[in-house]
């Protein structure tokens with residue numbers, strides 16, 4: 001765990017996954033930084049580390065699950081990598097039901113009583129991942145935990161733990177604590 005997490009945290013800096021400037025977030029909030037986890041989830045080494053850490057942390061927490069789910073879009077490669085790592089089938093939760101064809105909001109087979117590990121790339125308010133959890137529950141699934149690559153420590157955890165186990169791999173304060181030493185390296 002230690003080495004994999006350290007390497008992943010280093011990659012936030014080396015892969016340019018932390019941006020500074022003025023950003024509007026999905027919740028409408030504004031921020032002077034942005035974590036672009038897509039820089040990591042599109043990098044094979046980082047994606048593998050994320051899947052390994054998520055699988056390890058779920059095991060350490062004693063969480064057993066039948067399926068892995070990821071909300072569109074940021075969590076899709078992460079959930080896919082975790083499905084490959086664990087051998088558990090994948091569910092993809094759309095932001096909205098598909099407007100044609102099946103009309104479904106969930107891709108993949110979900111059955112009543114399925115225990116689902118729901119993953120996310122970033123949590124700020126937690127609103128996006130909680131909406132996806134509700135979609136899964138409306139289909140009869142049980143969300144046994146929510147695992148996220150980075151929690152921005154802006155309130156998501158408090159809301160999520162009201163109902164679910166929450167497993168952040170990295171808290172944003174851990175990244176900021178490494179910023180000076182990373183920059184000092186030149």
Ligand SMILES: O=P(O)(O)OC[C@H]1O[C@H](OP(=O)(O)OP(=O)(O)O)[C@H](O)[C@@H]1O
Nearest residue numbers: 026027072073074123124125126127128
């Ligand atoms: O905790 P919240 O306040 O809901 O914010 C976090 C959400 O915002 C981002 O998604 P975005 O809407 O940018 O979509 P994308 O993954 O499709 O790029 C991110 O992937 C999370 O889903």
Ligand SMILES: O=C(O)c1cc(=O)[nH]c(=O)[nH]1
Nearest residue numbers: 025026027034035122124
């Ligand atoms: O809240 C968001 O929309 C958000 C914040 C962030 O740092 N990164 C991201 O992809 N989304």
